[in-house]
Amino acid sequence: MSDYWKHKQKIAKSDVWIVAFCFVLATPFFYETFVFCYHKIGVIKTIFFVFFHYFNPLLLVYFLVYFLLPVSIKNKNVFYFTLILLVTLLVQAALSRTVYGFLGVKVAKINFDTITFEIQDTIMLAAPLSMILFVKQLVEIKGQFLRIEKEKKEAELKLLKQQIDPHFLFNNLNVLGVLIQQDKNSATEYLNRFANLYRYLIKYKDEDVVLLEEEWSFAQNYIFLIQQRFGNTYDFSSFQNDSIGPLLSRFVPPGAVQALIENIVKHNQGDHERPLQIEVEFGDNYCAIKNEIRAKLTSVESTQTGLKSLEMRYRLLSDQKLMIKQTEGSFEVKIPLLKSV
Template sequence: MNTKFDKSDYIILAVFYLISATINIFDYLDQDATLLEYLIDIPMYVITSFTGVLIFMYFIIPKFLIQKKNYILFAIFGLLVVTFIGVIERVVGFSTGNNDWSKFPGLGNLILYGIFNGSDSIGLALGVLITKKFYESQTQIATIQKQKKENELKLLRSQLDPHFLFNNLNTLDSLIDSNPTKAKEYINKLSLIYRYLIKTKDLEVMELSNEIEFAKNYIFLIKTRFGYDYEFTIEQNISLVDKFVPTGAIQTLLENVVKHNKYDGKTPIKTTITINDGWLIIANSKSEIKSNQESFGTGLENLKARYKLLSDKNIQINNFDKKFEIFIPVIGLSA
């Protein structure tokens, strides 16, 4: 669940506090409250309640529930914030009502008042906001899962596309006569690719080491088919143990390189796959020859959508005049 506020959250809270303030005004009318109570107590309620909601949404819930899943610390810090807010409201309300300070509650009663007042002040606003956030997150998950299923079908169709098979079989046919040894290697790599695609088609993430091995086989097909038109380099700067990426992510990005960059007859398209701490970077030189293949950006959009569920980091894209690079987060699933 995303705990950060958006525009609609502020609108909902504004409406909530407007209604609450109106109810408090009518309540104060019944109590014959002083003008000072109207001017200080009601704005103070809005300020302290909103502050408490912010603390829960930006600190307590993300830190102790989402990141650490430490329910004890969540309860302790939550109770402290609620009590602190409630005590502030109690002290301010007592002072604006011209009450006798000798009758101010002792420490024990003050803490109890603080818990009750703070829970009343923060609880309902926080509950409304969390309910909204939960509904939005469930809707987003359902949408992304639907997109995932649709893209899985598209991916499978593209992988089994007759055009894809025709290109590989055509390359294989030319190798059988000219280079039988390489033809056997080509068949082996092609079978490994299809075996991997079938094996991983239902998996959301895959070990980065396996994806890199798949990428090497896929690069072999590209280089065999296009010769020296494309150059690939893999730079591994970290251990790949307990590192994951979305299944098929590297294939999608390599396909984009070949699809959008055509060899100009002079300089090969150079692509570097770099694995750093937290990021996998694919950078390629750009061809001056415009591709005549229509692009809808579905591969990258699919990858972005999947990362919304898998990581708190987003894909980063840099499109320069002579270079294109994309950063995808490496997902660590170790305990």
């Protein structure tokens, strides 16, 4: 019985108001019962009779809605629910007969028909209010669940987006320091691109999705930084702005294209004599980034800021998934272009 008390529901203020409203609606029935009993058992006993006659089903409502139903649903035990409810109704019927006899109200002899009638009478009084309160609880629980899921999703997205910001800051600052000493004009261009890149991150840090046009511009700034850092070891010549067309009005998570490019550079070895080929294709409802596989000589520790994080972000935003294809010599990732979220 420990679970029985552990999973009981609390009474909300709105529940009290619902019960009070139902009692107000039932006032004519109170009056009718009072008039019917007044001339037979007197004023005092009639007051007690009316109070008990309507308060007894209220106890059943309380027990059913706030104890029995939550526990039975939690344990998924229909037999348990039926047995306890039947025992409770029998106890209430016996209690009613005892109280009515004490008040001087004539009651029929105990038999199957009288017990059945008293149980039916109690159910008829308790069922409407029980249904109202239980449905209200279900609606509130569903609302709480949806709110918790939304907050969880927002927290996970925020964490994943925060992982993007500082990932390549240190190396880029090192490159900037070298350029300042060697070529101030190149350093100025590098700094402008670097500033545009972080301006994008700051601008869209609280957004779940951005226009592909904005993301593509961000990715081009990132590519420029890569080229300044590694020279021509990575060949991005296949990137064509005019191949995107109307797809620029679609949406992707902030940093999605950049994350794929970063993943390629991180895990594949570039070479000045034989640059690593990277291709981008904008097709129907997707953006595909494909690269030849050329693993680095030294293993690179995997983190959650790459492909896995991007997969997680798409799962949180939509029912569309990343499409990953790997062959012996190439690796390709297709990210869905979202119409809206």
